[in-house]
Amino acid sequence: MTNEAGCRQAGSVWAGHRLRTARLVLRLATAADVECLPPLLDDWEVVRLTARIPHPYGSADAAAFVAEQESRRHSGQGVALLLERTIDGAVIGCVGFGLDGEGNPELGYWIGRAYWGQGYAVEALRRLIRHLFETLGFASVWAQVHPDNLGSKQVLAKLGFAPDGCGTCAMPARGESVVSPRFALERAKWSAAHAARPHLLVVAAALVDGDGRVLMTTRPPGKTMAGLWEFPGGKVAPGETPEQALVRELEEELGLDVTESCLAPVGFASHDYDTFHLLMPLYVVRVWQGTPTPREGQSLRWVRAARLADLPMPPADIPLVAVLREWV
Numbered sequence: 001m002t003n004e005a006g007c008r009q010a011g012s013v014w015a016g017h018r019l020r021t022a023r024l025v026l027r028l029a030t031a032a033d034v035e036c037l038p039p040l041l042d043d044w045e046v047v048r049l050t051a052r053i054p055h056p057y058g059s060a061d062a063a064a065f066v067a068e069q070e071s072r073r074h075s076g077q078g079v080a081l082l083l084e085r086t087i088d089g090a091v092i093g094c095v096g097f098g099l100d101g102e103g104n105p106e107l108g109y110w111i112g113r114a115y116w117g118q119g120y121a122v123e124a125l126r127r128l129i130r131h132l133f134e135t136l137g138f139a140s141v142w143a144q145v146h147p148d149n150l151g152s153k154q155v156l157a158k159l160g161f162a163p164d165g166c167g168t169c170a171m172p173a174r175g176e177s178v179v180s181p182r183f184a185l186e187r188a189k190w191s192a193a194h195a196a197r198p199h200l201l202v203v204a205a206a207l208v209d210g211d212g213r214v215l216m217t218t219r220p221p222g223k224t225m226a227g228l229w230e231f232p233g234g235k236v237a238p239g240e241t242p243e244q245a246l247v248r249e250l251e252e253e254l255g256l257d258v259t260e261s262c263l264a265p266v267g268f269a270s271h272d273y274d275t276f277h278l279l280m281p282l283y284v285v286r287v288w289q290g291t292p293t294p295r296e297g298q299s300l301r302w303v304r305a306a307r308l309a310d311l312p313m314p315p316a317d318i319p320l321v322a323v324l325r326e327w328v
């Protein structure tokens with residue numbers, strides 16, 4: 001869809017949907033977010049190198065931001081998406097894009113200081129960029145960063161952006177203009193890198209007790225998606241069958257003795273994480289020997305199938321909740 005200038009309209013192609021990453025939900029801001037923004041943005045270290053975020057920053061600024069984003073989206077100028085952590089629902093930052101005069105998306109982003117250094121900006125932007133290329137069909141994206149913003153340059157480098165000259169960047173909230181480097185990423189380059197992502201075969205178990213409850217475990221500290229609730233299991237090692245791998249994993253992770261004949265396959269997850277494609281068969285297990293014992297620092301919880309959806313879990317697992325309701 002195009003506007004009068006012949007540019008693709010951001011709002012007209014953004015139906016308000018949410019994007020999920022391993023640890024985040026990217027979603028539009030609502031009036032309910034007004035109170036959570038000032039604690040993140042009333043911080044000179046976060047905003048000093050940004051162009052439009054006022055300082056100091058209060059509830060009125062947050063309310064103005066929410067209203068402005070709504071009208072920007074509807075008029076096709078751009079979209080801002082808040083980053084909500086799956087594990088606790090906390091809003092931790094924002095990514096978005098605005099369309100330039102040629103209809104190309106320019107990225108913008110900020111992360112609250114408490115959440116720096118944990119890979120959230122790369123994770124969120126990777127998802128947004130994929131959506132811009134794969135779903136919305138843009139041919140390139142670009143970003144301009146303040147010359148002193150080393151962290152932001154590192155983020156763009158990790159995402160495959162290349163230097164693309166310099167331009168004068170207006171910074172109305174700072175009352176100045178700065179000549180700043182530009183960085184760009186073409187769809188062809190992104191597509192080649194994305195197509196080379198590995199496929200990962202992981203096997204998982206829904207252990208079901210006599211009351212029809214399912215054993216869920218948290219992903220251990222130090223692993224990706226630490227703290228999210230998952231089905232016990234793990235990667236299939238070279239030379240192993242999925243069943244052999246699951247028997248091994250249940251012993252290693254939970255100290256359980258399971259025989260292959262007690263594994264009933266009920267479904268699978270096929271989930272395109274941004275850096276790998278996960279294929280994960282799920283087996284229901286009703287018979288085992290031993291008492292589930294967390295051996296890797298995980299927490300354990302027996303959960304009724306009807307309550308599984310209440311747990312924060314990896315995005316790949318969400319469709320399996322409905323599958324399990326039919327089996328448990």
Ligand SMILES: Nc1nc2c([nH]c(=O)n2[C@H]2C[C@H](O)[C@@H](COP(=O)(O)OP(=O)(O)OP(=O)(O)O)O2)c(=O)[nH]1
Nearest residue numbers: 202204223224230231232233234235278314316317
């Ligand atoms: N076990 C398990 N992994 C899941 C689930 N959902 C989901 O997205 N995954 C993903 C997270 C990881 O990227 C991958 C499993 O890798 P992992 O590192 O936990 O596997 P592992 O136990 O073999 O660990 P390691 O020996 O390599 O440290 O699958 C799930 O319900 N259970």
